[in-house]
Amino acid sequence: MKNWYVVYTKPKWEKKVAEKLNEIGIECYCPLIIQIKQWTDRKKKVEVPLFNSYVFVQLEDTDRNSVFQISGVVRYLFWLGKPAIVRNEEINIIKTSLAAPNLSDVSVTSIQVGDRIKLESGAFSNQDAIVQEISNTYYTLVLESLGCVLKIKYK
Incomplete structure (x- = not known):
């Protein structure tokens, strides 16, 4: 059975690694978003x-070492x-x-550090999270099921 694994890449190599993995026949997924970058x-x-630095790959457990043929792959x-x-x-x-349209349409009301919440929209909708930190401009959430920390900026 094929599983999805997470490959850690060199910084800024995600798209190159995904392209090269596809070329050698490894199914992969590198989720992309559009950002507006400001130059002078x-x-x-x-x-x-x-x-x-993350790319998802779908392959058999026995084939996991095949990703290391690609330059830019660091580890799982x-x-x-x-x-x-x-x-x-x-x-x-x-x-x-x-x-989905309007990815940035997120509203948050009266959340305290330590609260368990369910994300209702965006890339992590229906994921459970624990509020780790609240600042003037962002929330830091722990997504235990994915094993990651998410920082959400708000206005």
Whole structure:
């Protein structure tokens, strides 16, 4: 059975690694979002990875070492001492959320540090999270099921 694994890449190599993995026949997914980058003389819309230095690969457990043929692949992401496995449903949630309009339409009311919440929209909709930190401009959430920390900026 093929599982989705998380490959850690060199910084800024996510798209190159995904392209090369596809070329050698490894199914992979590098979720991308559009950001507006500001330079001194102009603004430009740029496609950037949703997860810095992460690419999802789907392959048999016995074929996991084949990703190391690709320059830019560093290692697998591990969770509890084993390679992290991402469920198909979670990959599908990311894909559907990125396809939905108004990704940035998120509202938050009276949340305290330590609260358990369920994200209702965006790339991580229907994910449970624990509020780790609240500042003047962002929330830091722990997504235990994905083994990551999410920082959400708000106005």
